[in-house]
Amino acid sequence: MKTSDTTDDLRQKLTHELARKRALLIDRHPNARNSLRIMLTALGVTDVHHAGRSVEVLRQVKAHHFDMILADYQLEDGRDSQQLLEELRQNHLVALSTVFIIITSERAYHNVVSIAELAPDDYLIKPFTADELHGRLIRALYKKHFFAQLYEQLDNGAFTEALSTCERLLGQESAFLFDALRLKGGILNALGRYAEATRVYQKVLEQRVVPWARMGLAMALRGQHQLAEAEDVGQSIVTEFPEFTAAYDFLAEVQQDLGKPVEAQEVLQRAAAISPNNSTRQRLVGDVAARNNDLATAEKAYGNVLRRRRGSSLKNLDDYSNLTRVMLDRGHAESARQVTDELRREWRGNRQGELAALIMDSLCAAKEGDAVKARHAVEKAILLHEALKAEGATTRVSQKMTVDLAQACLATGNEATAQEIVRQVAAENHEDRAMIAQVQRIYSKAGKAEKGQELLAQVGREIVELNNRGVLAARSGDLQGSVQLLVEAAERVPNLQFLVNATKAIFTLLELKGWDATLAKRGLRYLALAQTKDMRNPKVISARETYQRVARKYGVPIVPLGPSRSPESGPG
Incomplete structure (x- = not known):
């Protein structure tokens, strides 16, 4: 399609292209899916897939690229398509x-729109005609066409481009x-260009008040450490x-940064009361309540999560x-034992x-005296x-589980x-407030709070x-020495800071000295590990930008490291 196409010409071409599109229909009721399939077929869309449950949706999207997904708002087990x-x-x-x-449905429409955390491309209110469906699809595809290059760049993590x-x-x-x-x-x-982002959002807010x-x-204010603001x-x-x-999630994070865990x-x-089916938020409630020693609330929240995820692919x-x-x-050792028994049944054959x-x-037995x-259980563990x-x-193996193993060791x-x-x-998660708090708690429970604090302080100094050794070497101009020191640090302690620093040092050296496939492969490994820890972290994004810039300089194909979470799909 040429940019000189008029809007009408473009919409007409998009209508003709419907025959080449692949669609996924999501509805609990087979009859509803079939009716929608008939509508799409009349519009020329013949490559149509179906899903009645969330687990089927996940299987389908992992196997195919879909040009369009049409989902009924109400899914199985109380979930909704907004959560999906x-x-x-x-x-x-x-x-x-x-x-x-x-x-x-029309009755639910206003509620759906008002609580939308991630905006879908459109809503269809039942009942609707094939013409209405066609109009909405073409309008959405037209917008996708307008942002096509930008979306591809965001999916590839190329933020500067x-x-x-x-x-x-x-x-x-x-x-x-x-x-x-909004995208800008x-x-x-x-x-991490927070001052510029602030100006963009202020410009929008001068014209209209949108959440x-x-x-x-x-988020920009928080990035500039203006936490009170x-x-x-x-x-x-x-x-x-x-x-x-x-x-609410964002506000709770800021309040924790400010040392206000009760308010958070x-x-x-x-x-959670507004959106009770959001398991991720229920887990956050449990985590914060546990840190606040509000154990009754924590137990209720964690219990809600387990009930919601039981038997699903999300467990x-x-x-x-x-x-x-x-x-x-x-x-409540007996109840804890019942949950552990369920864990063993549900995860039979899985070594984790x-x-x-x-x-x-081990922890249950220690509690029971x-x-x-x-001791026998922890030795096997x-x-x-x-x-x-x-x-x-x-x-x-989750880091929480690893700390639980340490607690079982202390208890025995x-x-x-x-x-x-x-x-x-502690070394791998020294900036993770929740993980450090869990470490402190296990030492306090063992009556060794002071030893725990000493250990954490020692790790922090190390x-x-x-x-500093690697960073100072880089500042002195010894890039080769800096790479060696930062690689040693990343191998010894693969935390986000060391992984990012090693990645950037490696590709900065390659930019100056020439491409080395072996060293680049190591840098890519560190970058991939950093992304698994926090793909949205500006430091990780900066490291990825460094890699992509150097790869482009030498004409080396950029390895897909998994798409970054798009700003459009962020918390707003």
């Missing part, structure tokens, strides 16, 4: 070029001005747009461990599941953990092993020393 869209976007299972339309494309699009006459401004602000925030612009502004903006969003639930818990509980070992841990803290069950067995059984480590499989008198485990966890 959130999951698909956050896990990068659908491209930004995919049209996602939610189908809902995407920003240039966004600027070009903003210079064109179109009906998508605010969409482009999100890209600037992702790149996503307030949200973007709050970010909290004020977050509070204004939840006050004026009480069903914009993503703002209250905010999260308000959001997570930590959901069982979280609930078991809180039950034990409340003295067996490790989690052994750790919980059976020292021999507790240590052996399995070592075996997984030897196989390189410990990357799939194996302080040396606990210290070894904790040193590694981290600073390791990092």
